[in-house]
Amino acid sequence: MSTPLHILKTQFGFDSFRSHQEAIIEAVLAGRDAFVLMPTGGGKSLCYQIPALLLPNVTVVISPLIALMKDQVDALRVAGVAAEYLNSSLSPEEQDRVLASLVRRKTKLLYIAPERLFGASSLVPFLQEVGVSLFAVDEAHCISAWGHDFRPEYRFLSDLKKFFSATPTVALTATADDLTSQDIVERLALHSPLFFKSSFDRPNIHYTIEPKAKSFERLIRYLATRRNDSGIVYTLSRKSADSVARRLTEAGFSALSYHAGLDASVRDKHQGRFLRDETKIIVATIAFGMGINKSNVRFVVHMDLPKNIESYYQETGRAGRDGLQSEALLFYSPADVQKLARFALVDGNEEQSVVMLRKLKQLADLCEANVCRRHLILRYFGEVFPESCDACDVCLSERTTFDGTLIAQKLLSAVFRLHERFGLGYTIDVLRGSKSEKIRPEHRAIKTFGAGTDTSREAWFRYAKDLIALGFLKQVGEPYPTLSLTEKSAAVLRGETRVMLTASVEVKKEVEVVIPAHEATLLDQLKALRTDYAQKENVPPYIIFSDATLLELATFLPSDISELARISGFGEVKTRRYGKAFLSVVATYCREHGLSSKMSEKISVRSRRKIR
Numbered sequence: 070m071s072t073p074l075h076i077l078k079t080q081f082g083f084d085s086f087r088s089h090q091e092a093i094i095e096a097v098l099a100g101r102d103a104f105v106l107m108p109t110g111g112g113k114s115l116c117y118q119i120p121a122l123l124l125p126n127v128t129v130v131i132s133p134l135i136a137l138m139k140d141q142v143d144a145l146r147v148a149g150v151a152a153e154y155l156n157s158s159l160s161p162e163e164q165d166r167v168l169a170s171l172v173r174r175k176t177k178l179l180y181i182a183p184e185r186l187f188g189a190s191s192l193v194p195f196l197q198e199v200g201v202s203l204f205a206v207d208e209a210h211c212i213s214a215w216g217h218d219f220r221p222e223y224r225f226l227s228d229l230k231k232f233f234s235a236t237p238t239v240a241l242t243a244t245a246d247d248l249t250s251q252d253i254v255e256r257l258a259l260h261s262p263l264f265f266k267s268s269f270d271r272p273n274i275h276y277t278i279e280p281k282a283k284s285f286e287r288l289i290r291y292l293a294t295r296r297n298d299s300g301i302v303y304t305l306s307r308k309s310a311d312s313v314a315r316r317l318t319e320a321g322f323s324a325l326s327y328h329a330g331l332d333a334s335v336r337d338k339h340q341g342r343f344l345r346d347e348t349k350i351i352v353a354t355i356a357f358g359m360g361i362n363k364s365n366v367r368f369v370v371h372m373d374l375p376k377n378i379e380s381y382y383q384e385t386g387r388a389g390r391d392g393l394q395s396e397a398l399l400f401y402s403p404a405d406v407q408k409l410a411r412f413a414l415v416d417g418n419e420e421q422s423v424v425m426l427r428k429l430k431q432l433a434d435l436c437e438a439n440v441c442r443r444h445l446i447l448r449y450f451g452e453v454f455p456e457s458c459d460a461c462d463v464c465l466s467e468r469t470t471f472d473g474t475l476i477a478q479k480l481l482s483a484v485f486r487l488h489e490r491f492g493l494g495y496t497i498d499v500l501r502g503s504k505s506e507k508i509r510p511e512h513r514a515i516k517t518f519g520a521g522t523d524t525s526r527e528a529w530f531r532y533a534k535d536l537i538a539l540g541f542l543k544q545v546g547e548p549y550p551t552l553s554l555t556e557k558s559a560a561v562l563r564g565e566t567r568v569m570l571t572a573s574v575e576v577k578k579e580v581e582v583v584i585p586a587h588e589a590t591l592l593d594q595l596k597a598l599r600t601d602y603a604q605k606e607n608v609p610p611y612i613i614f615s616d617a618t619l620l621e622l623a624t625f626l627p628s629d630i631s632e633l634a635r636i637s638g639f640g641e642v643k644t645r646r647y648g649k650a651f652l653s654v655v656a657t658y659c660r661e662h663g664l665s666s667k668m669s670e671k672i673s674v675r676s677r678r679k680i681r
C-alpha cells in the first residue's frame with residue numbers, strides 16, 4: 070500500500086511536505102470536504118494530485134484557464150502521471166480520445182473548465198457513469214463576486230454537490246478574505262469542510278519600494294545586474310508597456326510587451342517566448358499573469374502603482390514560485406495615487422469608488438510608511454507578523470529612530486480631546502496652535518492647543534504616518550477620514566509603552582541576492598540541457614526541472630543515480646528519463662575542474678529554506 074509521502078518522493082521527487090499539505094491530503098483521502106487557502110507557490114496542486122494517485126477513480130480538477138490546464142497536465146505527464154484535459158482547444162477527435170481513456174480507467178487526473186462540466190454538452194452523466202473519486206476546484210475565488218477575479222462560468226459549480234453529493238470536494242485559492250471564503254464554501258455547498266489556512270508570507274520574496282524618479286534609467290541599472298534572470302515589468306498603460314519594452318530592446322535587453330491591446334496571436338507568441346525563457350523580460354499591464362505558472366520568475370518590477378495591496382501582492386507573488394530568492398521592486402509616486410484616484414471615481418458607482426479609494430490609500434500608506442513592508446502586507450491580510458523581516462528595503466535600510474513617546478502622547482492626546490472627530494490636517498493645526506479661522510474657538514482652549522509648535526507641520530505628518538503604521542492611531546471614515554485611537558493608544562497615553570519614531574532614513578542598501586555557493590558555469594550548461602529537452606518535448610523548460618533543482622545539481626554535484634535521487638525534483642520517472650544525461654554533464658564538468666560529489670554536505674531532510 071502506497072502512502073502520500075511515498076508518492077511525494079517517488080513521483081515528484083520531494084522529501085517532505087510543506088505546511089498543511091499532508092493534513093489536507095489526509096482529510097481528502099478520508100472523504101472530507103476541504104477549503105484550502107495557501108499563497109501562490111505554496112504547493113496547492115500536490116494537495117489533490119497526490120490523493121488522485123491513491124484513489125481508485127479519476128480526480129476531476131476544475132480550472133479557469135486553458136493555459137493553466139495545459140501547464141499542469143504537461144508537468145504531470147513529464148513526471149509520469151496519466152493526466153488529461155478537456156477544453157475548447159482540443160479537436161472533437163482529441164476529445165473522444167480523452168473520454169475513451171477515461172472509460173478505460175487510464176486517467177488519474179482530468180482537468181476541465183466549469184462550463185464543460187455543466188454546459189450544453191454536460192459531462193455529468195458520463196462522469197457519474199465512470200465514477201469520480203475527488204473534485205478539486207482550483208482558483209476557487211473565481212466563484213465569488215467578492216473575489217478579485219469573478220468568473221460567471223464558475224457559478225455552474227453550485228450544482229456540483231447536487232450531482233455528486235458523496236464525492237469529496239476540495240476548494241483551493243491563494244486569495245480570499247473571510248467574506249470570499251465563506252461565499253466559496255456556501256456556493257460550492259461544501260459539507261462541513263475542514264479549513265486549512267497557511268500564512269500569506271512569501272519568505273523568499275524581497276520587497277523594495279523606491280521613490281519614482283528617472284525610473285527608466287533606474288530600471289536599466291537594476292536589470293543590468295540581472296541579465297540571466299527572467300522577470301516581469303508591470304506598467305499601468307498599454308502605451309507605456311509598449312514603449313518600455315521597445316526602449317529596453319534598444320538598450321540591449323531581451324524584452325517583449327503584453328497587454329490587451331495586442332492581437333491575441335501576438336500576445337500568445339510573446340507569452341510563449343517568455344515562458345520558454347526565449348525572452349527574459351515581459352513588460353505587461355495587469356492583463357498578464359493569471360494562469361502563469363512559470364516558476365523561475367526572479368523579479369517583478371512595478372513602474373507604476375498597482376490599484377491596491379491585493380493586486381500588489383498578487384502581482385509580486387508571481388516571482389519565486391520555485392522557492393528561490395526573488396525580488397519585488399516598486400517605483401512609488403504620490404502622483405500615481407492621484408491618477409488612480411481619478412480612475413476610481415470615474416470607473417465605478419459611488420459605493421464601489423469609496424471602497425477602491427480606501428484600498429488605494431492603504432497601498433499608498435504602505436509605500437510611505439517607514440515600517441517593515443512584509444509586516445504591513447501581512448497585517449492587511451489579517452496576519453500578525455513581527456515588526457521586522459530583514460528582507461525588505463525598510464528593514465535593510467539604516468533607519469535611525471528616536472524615542473518619540475512624548476510626541477506620540479501629544480498627538481494621541483489631541484485626538485482624544487478632539488473627540489476623535491477631526492482629520493489629520495486639523496489635528497496638526499491644533500497641535501501647532503494655528504491662528505487660522507478654521508480652528509474652532511473651543512479648540513483653542515484645549516490643553517494640547519499649541520503643544521507642538523516646536524515641530525514642523527511636515528514632521529508631524531511623518532510622525533502621524535509612523536503612528537498609524539505602528540497601529541497606535543488609525544484613520545476611519547471616507548472620503549474625509551478622521552483620526553481615532555486604537556486599543557494600543559491608551560498604554561502610550563499612560564506612559565506604559567515607549568514609541569520609537571523615524572528620525573531619518575539613510576541611503577538604502579541594495580537587497581543582497583544570496584545564492585548558495587554553486588558552479589555557475591555548470592548551472593548554465595544544465596540549463597542548456599534542460600532547454601534541449603524542453604524543445605524536444607514542446608513544453609516550457611521549468612516543466613522539465615525547476616531552477617531550484619538545477620541549482621541543487623550545480624551545488625552538490627551528484628555522481629551517480631542513487632545520489633541523484635536525493636536531489637529535490639528527481640522522481641522516479643524523471644530520473645529514468647533524464648537522469649543519465651544530467652549526471653553526465655555534471656561528471657564532465659567535475660572531471661574538467663577537479664571536483665567531486667558534495668552530496669555529504671546536503672542536509673538529508675529538506676525543509677523549504679528561508680533564504681535570508
Ligand code: ADP
Pocket residue numbers: 083084085086087090107108109110111112113114115362364390391615637
Ligand atoms: P500553488 O498552486 O499553490 O501556487 P504549486 O502547486 O504550483 O503552487 O507549487 C509551487 C511549486 O512548489 C512547484 O514547483 C511545486 O513542484 C513545488 N512544491 C510543492 N510542494 C512541494 C514540496 N513538498 N517540496 C518541494 N517542492 C514542492
Ligand code: MG
Pocket residue numbers: 113114207
Ligand atoms: Mg496553483
